[in-house]
Amino acid sequence: MVRKTRHATRTDWVILLTDDDQTYLDAIRKLLEREGHRVLTARDGEEALALLASVHVDLLLLDFYMHGMTGEEVVGELRKTNPMLQVILQTGYASEQPPRALLRRLDIQGYHDKSEGPDKLLMWVDVGLKAAHSARLLHKSRVGLRYILDATPGLHRLQPLENLLQDIIFQVTGLFGVANSCVASREHHTDDPGVAPSCFLAVFEDDAGPTVYAATGRYAGAGGLNEQELDGLLARALDQATRSRRPQVGTDATVVPLCVADQAIGVIYLDKPIVDNQDLELVSVFANQAAVAIRNAQLFKMATVDPLTGVHLRRFVEQWTIVEIRKACRHGGPLTLLMVDMDGLKRINDDSGHLAGDQALVAMGRLLRAIVREGDMAGRYGGDEFIVVLPNTGEIGAAQVAARLLDLLQDTGIEWQGRSLPVRGSVGMATLLPVPETLRSASAPPRQYFERVYDELLAAADRALYEAKRGGRGRLHAAGECPWLDLSH
Template identity: 45%
Template structure:
């Protein structure tokens, strides 16, 4: 029957001892446990096979001659599914098999004559465990590099900064099997506005202020998003800041801190509640951290160019490119496409009574509402001034009306603070729709002129603008439309009656 024994000061290594002699098992078990190893025992080859399949085993000590399945037969069976497991054959008969022949024939790592005493056994055990350690390092290195190569495309794809930060932490936690971890970034300099929906407080370099704000966490840190690290009361905060300031991995008493740097640019740190002492693992971590830091920096630069800082929505130039792309996709795939144009009601009054600070607050609030009420496939933008726009892929006229109604409903209880109290936040919406393209694409000339889609996109916006004007005439919190457009004649296609 299998038994498992533990030693107080563990080495972290597990040895399977296989012998049909209970007396030998017991004495050898005690010897190995005194060395700090975890010992598993089996009295037959069949029992040993089951243990190897279920448990982590670094080294096997196998008696050569056992009833039923011999040691040689057991080794051959184990090699079918654990080709790199370190195995030492034990024998009580020195002349049973020539040692060199056994080592070569069975691909085992040692041969121990029981008559040579415990010191010789411990010597073989140390050699076998050392080999197991280096094989494990090679395996981890190969798997780790493969893992990093596989996830690199995910790190560098276009995505929100917050999603990327979460992904980076989950990837490195998965690489090392860490449960408790967090990723913290350098906070924004005082006096700067923060970007709603993005990783708040993100700046490249701060010379004298190395405060850090948690942006993603796992395990016991999972509920600490947007928490200033100083508020955690961590005893090793000096070392955490030191990792970022010095730009080197810090291996603490029970944790590891990895800085995220791009050249001289300090981005943040990854904190792992896990002690990394192996040089191979540290090297893999550094490779991953370099990739992650570059991805974060690129995403930051991308969002600076495409996202409006105040509202967290796309800027108009990037949005117009998206609209042309969606018009082209709707044409090619034969699907509906709808468009919303929004304008904040009484924006002049908000600015006049509350100042531009109140106006900015109104803009930021509507940006947040649009992010919360639209689908992940919808594209939102600050179109200009107090105007906003939303692209609704796959939305027919009825779906566009539902989307507009949802936005207006979400604003019902929203108010903007001004000097004399509060003003309601309301908006008007104009709706336009391009219906499914009904013609066969086989009739479409090739190459197809890009100007056609630009013109259709312009018409979609123009119709929504007309509907927005009609909504404004109705009063606050109204929508108008949808105006359903007809696709323009295909270039080169004859008009009716010609």
């Protein structure tokens, strides 16, 4: 029966039609193009294999008997590198090959007798494309799950919350190839200026609107995600996502909540509708892992960071420094410790009140965070004293860091009730000598040994700080290089 010409909606399927009969190629190509498919053609097996190696194809319609390689030989070569491609064999001599045995032997999806006409061929094409769709979903699910499994350890390592949020958004972008995406969370309001970074906030509490903390694409550099920047649908989706704790898909965006237990702590926003259920499941699995990592990072920050100054707490710095001293013993690198004391903080407290003194502490913490490099550590030792630990840094390099801090302090102050109050400080420095070979070659010392080394180094830096303040304040005094302790003591 002759089929009426029609123009089907264009699909995204790619079919490779391989036959050595040019007349048949032309006729079937036009038939399949009317169905909306993109059709590639090849005249023999070698040409087909070359095309398959260079372009993506969803379904292969392959003549069984051709000059050169037979269809069976082409399938044999194809399966060596591509076990997923769906194949329909075609022949005008179907009776010579039992179809069921052929399908099992070659791992193909159909066997079409050309004499049965175009309707039967289109039925086989539909069968092959449905199998291709299932294979595509299975492959995508496996690839997505593998991506999530590979990314998850990186999310759960200890790291600053700000770095974690940026990592999450990059992983989401990589998972779905989304051009523009952003992570938002509930803004934390506080009277403490020390925990409010200048770009993205990293705490999810109260019921305030969402604020962007990490972004890519056209959202990069945005200061917030709010109803003024989004249409009514997205604003409702954000609200529904955080209330229902289920992904919300709009016409041009997807909002996935970040949930821990029964609490939505934020959302992932993608400027792409994810309509496929498997994709939604994948992003939900990733979001669950991301939410737990965010909560752990929040708890870690609460336990290790001073909420006023933004530098680390004394106990954490001590433990971290002992570990670095152990590394210096093992690898032989230097390590320097700076003790920083604020000059004149008591006068600020007495004359302008402790709120003004808090502002001065915030300013000092901000400067210390600015001068430390990746791998260094700044902490609040207590009151107006701070500690900076510089692994793999000798006296010369550490003196440069201290000089930079003192230079910056010359231009640092706070505005308080119409007055400018200077923020100043003095620095004491102590450096561990290179580890002696006898210590490096000895059996690993116990932890108590490194604790004593830390205590001695800290005492030397503290004595140097006293000399710096006695010598006129606002200056650096170096205790020199401190020797390692004798293991026998």
